[in-house]
Amino acid sequence: DNVALSAKGSYLANNGDITLDAIDGRNLVYGSLEHGAASTLAALPFYYNVDILKATVIIGDATIRGKDIHIRARAESNPDKDMNNDDGIFNSGSSFLSDLQSDIEDFKLIAAVSRSDVTSKITISDNAVLEGDNITIEANSIANVTASPISIAVAVAVGVLDTESTVNVNGTLLAAGDITISSRTDNYLDVNAEPIFGKSGYAGSIAVGVLNSDSGVYVNHGSSIVAGGDLSVKAANVDYSYVYAASSAGNKGKLAVSIAAHVEEGDTEAVLAGDVLVQGDTDVHAVHKQ
Secondary structure (H helix, E strand, O other), X not given: OOEEEEOOOOOHHHOOOEEEEEEXXXXXXXXXXXXXXXXXXXXXXXXXXXXXXXXXEEEOOEEEEOOEEEXXXXXXXXXXXXXXXXXXXXXXXXXXXXXXXXXXXXXXXXEEEEEEEEEEEEEEOOOOEEEEOEEEEEEEEEEEEEEOOEOOOEEEEEEXXXXXXXXXXXXXXXXXXXEEEEEEXXXXXXXXXXXXXXXXXXXXXXXXXXXXXXXXXXXXXXXXXXXXXXXXXXXXXXXXXXEEEOOOOXXXXXXXXXXXXXXXXXXXXXXXXXXXXXXXXXXXXEEEEO
């Protein structure tokens, strides 16, 4: 509390930029249904992968003065990145296991369950003061879930994606130019269940995709905003979903069954309250794209 951070010169053109970033881009892999367990089950035909990421910025009782002020929180899960499984089985030094790293997260025999829980949050507290030329406050959560088992006769794929991106402004923002406040989630869900071929005339597949996303910008009562330029308050949810199940019992097959289910829910809110004085344009909007 009672912190002052300044990059202020004798006049505005001599001021320096101030950037505060919180970034979480880890790519954790766990081989059991219990979060935090070592990946000892990674060699089994049933596999659970989870990415849990969180990026948070909290501006408490502080005064920040500069030219362009950037406050950013970004959390991203990415199944294409190299994996880190907390010194589990993949870090045992085995060349065979090392070779499996690039493939095991997307593919698994018989059943694959993949989950991403990604959160980004920014809070500007009651007594916080941000003063500069332009002020940008942005939270972004990016989640990628891929579940695609390689199997014979039976394939089960489950993908669960939860994202949250939130900006809460309770303090004072003073800008000679523009003020931009935004939250955004980008959600990529890819669930594919299809056995390579049937067995004894039978084949079956189940694909389940669940996507929950919340994006919100809240300029609350008690906050104060003064902008010599434009004010933009924007919340966005962007979803890309693909859930597919197929099975073939072959030319002499007896029975083939496929079930695909997709559940999606999202909330997107942009709220402007408090004392607001803007010389330019004011744009407040929320958008949800699927």
